[in-house]
Amino acid sequence: MIYIFITIIAFLFALIAYKYERLFARNNELLKNYNSQLKHELSIQTADLLKQKKEYKQLLENSSDGIFILSTKGNLLEFSKQASKMLGYTESEMNKLQISDWDRSLSKSEVTSLIQSITETPMSFETIHTRKDKSTYTAAITTVKINYNNEQVIYTSVRDISLQKRNEQTIFDQKKELETIFQYAQDGIAIINYEGDFKKVNHSFAKITGYTERELQELNCKSLSTLEEKEIYQNVISEAVNGKGIENFEISCNVANNKRIIVNMSISRLPNYKSLLLIVKDTSALKMLEEQSKLASMGEMIGNIAHQWRQPLSIISTSASGMKANMDFGIELTKNDVLKFSNIITQQSEYLSQTIDNFRNFLKGDKNHVNIFVYKVLENTLSLTNATIKNNYIQIIKDIDHDILIHGSINELTEAFINIINNAKDVLKEKIDKNQNRLIFITAKRNQDNKVEIIFKDNGGGISDDIIKKIFEPYFTSKHQSIGTGLGLTMANKIINERHKGSIFVYNDEYIYKNKRYKGACFKVCFDLIE
DSSP, X not given: OHHHHHHHHHHHHHHHHXXXXXXXXXXXXXXXXXXXXXXXXXXXXXXXXXXXXXXXXXXXXXXXXXXXXEOTTSBEEEEOHHHHHHHTOOHHHHTTOBHHHHOTTSOHHHHHHHHHHOOSSOEEEEEEEEOTTSOEEEEEEEEEEEEETTEEEEEEEEEEOHHHHHHHHHHHHHHHHHHHHXXXXXXXXXXXXXXOBEEEEOHHHHHHHTOOHHHHHTSBGGGGBOGGGHHHHHHHHHHHHTTOOEEEEEEEEEEGGGEEEEEEEEEEEOTTSSEEEEEXXXXXXXXHHHHHHHHHXXXXXXXXXXXXXXXXXXXXXXXXXXXXHHHHTTOOOOHHHHHHHHHHHHHHHHHHHHHHHHHHHHHTXXXXXXXXXXXXXXXXXXXXXXXXXXXXXXXXXXXXXXXXXXXXXXXXXXXXXXXXXXXXXXXXXXXXXXXXXXXXXXEEEEOTTSEEEEEEEEOSOXXXXXXXXXXXXXXXXXXXXXXXXXXXXXXXXXXXXXXXXXXXXXXXXXXXXXXXXXXXXXXXXXXXXXX
16 A cells, blocks of 8 residues: 555656656747847847948948037037048047037037037027138038937037028129119119019119109009000010010100100010019100201201302302303304303202202111111212311311221211211311311221221310310310300210210320321221121
C-alpha cells in the first residue's frame, strides 16, 4: 500500500516536473521570440533615426537658407553651411558666436526677451545681420520652438533679402518718379477705361479742361468731344482699344464754362488691357500762332508781289506810253515797232502771271509730303523773295547741290526758308549800310553724317549771347514792333522740327569772303537724306 502511494506520489511529481519543464521551455521560446522582435524593432528605429539624422544633416548642408539651431538660452548648437557662408565665418569661429555677434541691433537683454517670446507657433520678422567683415544684409527670419533629441531647441531659418529690398526700393523710387512726372507734366495726362470713364488725371489735364480732378472722375471722356466729331473720337478710341496707338491726333473738345479748345492727343493701350492712356496738349494758342504767322506771311507776300510787279508794270507802262507818244507826235509806227512793243508787253504780262501763280501755289497751303529736290525748294523760295532782296541791295551767294533729295512739303519748307531769309534781310537793313556789301550765303550739301545740311549765313554781325537762346521762342523779337512779329523763326522751327523731323541750329560764324573778314548769324538746317 505504501509502495503504491509512493509510486503515485512519484508519478505526480514527475508529471508536475514535466509540465514545469514544458512551461519553462515555452517561456524560453517566448522570451527568445520577444528579444528577437525587440531587436528587430530597435534595428528599425535605429535605421529611422539614422535616416532622420542623415536627412537633417543634408538639410543643414544643402539648404539655400541659413539655418541656426539654438538652445533656449541662445547658445548656437548647430548651423548650416549657408549660415556660416552668409556671415562670413569659418565653422570653428561660428561655434564661439552669440546672437548679438551677428544681430548687433539687439542688446543681450533684448536677445533674452526675444528668445523667451518664441513658441511652438512660427514667427517671422526682418532684421539686419552684420557679417565678419562688418558689411550688413537684410535678413528675413522665421523661428519656432521644436523638440530635438528629447530637448527643446529653437529652429531659425534666415534668408538674405537685400537684393529683394533693393529691387523693392528701386520699384518704389521709379513709381514715385512716374507719379511725379504724371502729376507735374506740362501735358495733360489721363487714364480712362474702355468705356471712357476717367480713372485718374493729372493737374495739367484738369487745368486744360477747366474741371477739378474730382469733377472729371464723375465725367465720361466722350462728353468732352464735340457733337460733330463724336464719331471720329469713337473710332479713335476703338483703334486704341484694339492696340493701335494713336499719335498727334487733333480734335476739338468742349470743356468747362462752355469753352471749346483744340487739342493734340495721343492715345495708347496700357499693359493691363483694361485702360487707355491719354496725353493731351492744348494747341489752341498754337493754332492762333499759326494763323497769325500766315497773316504775317501774307503781308510779306503782298509786299513781295508789289516789289516784283513794280518793274514789269513800269516796263509795260513805258511801252504803252511810248506808242501813245509816237502817235501823239504824229510819228508813224512801223510793223516792227508794234511787234517790239507788243512783245515787251506780252513778256512782262507773262512774268506777272507767273509771279501770281508762284504766290498762289505758296498761299494755298498744300502740305502733302513727297520726295523733293532741295534746290527746287530753294529756287522757289528765292523766286518769292527776289524783289525784296534786290530792293534792299542784298546779294545772294549760292552753293547748292542739285542731286540732294528729301521727303517733305515744298510749301511748308518754302515758308520756313522765307522766314529765315527775311530775318537775315531785316538784320542787314538795320546794321549794314546799303552802300556796303549786304550778303546772304545759301549752301546745300551732304555732310559727313550723310545728312542734308542747308546753311543760311549773313554778314550782319551776329546775334548777341543774351538773345541767341531765345530766338525761336514765340513772339520774341529784337526788332521794332512795326518790323517784327516774333513769329517767323518760331514757325520755321516748328515746320522743320515737328513737321519734317529735322533740326535747326543757330550760331555766330566768322568767315572770309573775297579776302575780307565777316561775321554773321548762321542757321543750319539738317534733314534725312533720300538716296
